[in-house]
Amino acid sequence: MRHPLIAVAAAVVLGGLSFAGHADALGDPLSHGHIDGELRLYDFNRLYSSDAKPDARALSGAVLLNLRTADFGGGFGLGASLLSANAFGTQPSNPARNDVTLMGTDNAVSALGQAYVQYRNHGMLLRAGQQYLDTPWMGSSDARVLPASY
Known part of the structure; x- marks a missing residue:
């Protein structure tokens, strides 16, 4: 697609509407899940x-969308983050x-x-x-438009 930033923003809006409208069909893990996001520049x-x-320069706008299911199967859950960034034709x-x-x-x-799977039970x-x-041993690495994941 030519403008992935616009595509992700549209997916967020449409996905949010779809997510809320079909909660019964998706079951508890998705209907009680969590979605949040960030706009970055x-x-x-x-x-x-x-x-x-x-001298060097760069400009970028981005959308970061975080998705997480509610716990299911005795404490299991899934999570994912989707990113899309665009320089808007400003690169030298x-x-x-x-x-x-x-x-x-x-x-x-x-x-x-x-993209992760987790298990949460008894603290x-x-x-x-x-x-x-x-964590106390390794802080987040978020100095660029795409955060570092490990």
Whole structure:
């Protein structure tokens, strides 16, 4: 699709309407699940004081959609995060001036940021799969338009 950011925003709206309208058919895990999201805008510039290295910049807008089921089967659950980012045609024509650390070399990118299964019971949570971490030993890594998942 030409504009994945618009596609994701439309999916969020339509998915929210569909999710609410078919709660009985989806069963408890989906009807009692949780959906949230973020709109993001990053403007990043690297300014070098050297003629040998050109200044670099990047601009990106993004949608982050988090989905999580309610617990089912005695404590199991599923989660996923969908991301879509777009530079809106603002990338420099000279590739050396494009800061690729923000979202790469493409004008648009979509990704599955998290996909995990978890088990929660008696105050214990075990989670396996690709996920965003924010623990006392490892903080979140969210300095770019696409958060790092592990």
